[in-house]
Amino acid sequence: MASLLPRIYRASRLGLLFSDSAKTYGIQLRGPKLDATYHMIVRENYGDFVMNALRAADPSLTFLDIGANIGLFSCALYEHFEGKVHSFEPNPETFQYLQQNLMINGAENARAWCAGIFDSGSVSATLNRAAHRSGAASMVNQYDATGTRISLLGPKDISNIVQSTDRFCMKIDVEGVEKNVILALKASGLLDRTDRIVIEMSENTSDSDTLGDIRDLIISAGLELKDRKGSDVHADELFARV
Numbered sequence: 001m002a003s004l005l006p007r008i009y010r011a012s013r014l015g016l017l018f019s020d021s022a023k024t025y026g027i028q029l030r031g032p033k034l035d036a037t038y039h040m041i042v043r044e045n046y047g048d049f050v051m052n053a054l055r056a057a058d059p060s061l062t063f064l065d066i067g068a069n070i071g072l073f074s075c076a077l078y079e080h081f082e083g084k085v086h087s088f089e090p091n092p093e094t095f096q097y098l099q100q101n102l103m104i105n106g107a108e109n110a111r112a113w114c115a116g117i118f119d120s121g122s123v124s125a126t127l128n129r130a131a132h133r134s135g136a137a138s139m140v141n142q143y144d145a146t147g148t149r150i151s152l153l154g155p156k157d158i159s160n161i162v163q164s165t166d167r168f169c170m171k172i173d174v175e176g177v178e179k180n181v182i183l184a185l186k187a188s189g190l191l192d193r194t195d196r197i198v199i200e201m202s203e204n205t206s207d208s209d210t211l212g213d214i215r216d217l218i219i220s221a222g223l224e225l226k227d228r229k230g231s232d233v234h235a236d237e238l239f240a241r242v
Contacts, residue, residue: 024072025051027105031070031097037135041072049229050171050198053238055080057169057196062086062162064190066117066181067173069094069135071101074110078102081169083109086161090116090127090150094134111161115151116174119183122152140176141205155187162190169196176205182217191221195241203233 021028022042031038040046054063054077061081065074068087078085087102087110089095095114102110116139118125126147130136139150153161162168168190174181178199185191197218201211215225215237223239230236 021104025076027072027075028101029070029072029075030100030104032093032132032134034132036133037069040135041070047229049227050236051076053198053227053236054169054171054196057081060167061169061195062166064088064168064170066170067175068098068112069173070097071107071112073171074098074112075101075105075107078105078107078110083107084166085110087112088115088117088153090114090152091129091134091137091148092150093148094137113153113161115153116177117158117181117184118152118154118177119180119187120152121154123154124149124151126150135173136175138175138177138205153184155184158184158190159188166193168194170194170198172197172199174200178206179210179214179217182214186217186221191218194221194223197223197239199237199239201228201235201237 021030024042024044029041054073059080059082062084063077063081065085065087068074068089071087074085074087085107087098089098092114098112102112116125125139127137127139127150128142128147172178172181182191201214203211218239222241224242226238226240228235228237
């Protein structure tokens with residue numbers, strides 16, 4: 001209980017204990033009241049780099065929000081991408097908030113998928129959840145919490161849920177399976193039709209060699225590293241087509 005007291009205090013200061021949703025980035029968002037990720041989103045503590053990098057994308061692109069959590073970017077960028085939004089969030093508990101947020105923000109044409117993207121033939125996996133920190137849920141990192149069984153979409157699945165003529169802008173934040181996601185996108189043909197990617201790259205969840213492999217895969221598809229924000233070991237990186 002003692003570990004929850006700071007979260008309760010912060011939720012009270014933010015007014016989250018007394019309302020169903022919080023207004024941030026011009027949208028309404030619902031989330032777990034004691035969840036650290038929700039608090040960070042509401043305070044806009046993550047900064048504007050990712051949001052601005054995605055807003056600079058051509059509105060004709062289809063937006064893939066891979067690791068959508070409660071839907072901050074899917075909701076905030078829905079109108080920018082003219083409703084062409086696919087949101088992927090594998091955690092069933094977090095997914096229910098994603099669905100609510102799409103609804104209350106009028107994102108009626110966004111398609112939400114309670115599944116992760118992965119390059120193997122597996123159709124399910126175990127997602128490890130950090131207590132009260134939904135943004136740290138991971139298929140590779142172990143937490144002192146019961147794992148949740150989640151669904152996975154492979155290359156054939158994701159190629160079937162988009163139009164063959166679509167070109168893409170993507171945000172990828174998947175806590176250690178970034179390489180698997182990129183490999184799935186490559187195998188599906190979507191990576192070659194992608195004009196902009198913002199991806200979280202962190203040595204907290206992947207080793208430096210794996211991060212190098214990810215960059216090489218993206219660059220080999222004709223994109224170039226344009227900007228990054230963060231430290232040497234943890235940053236959001238923007239790739240855009242040359």
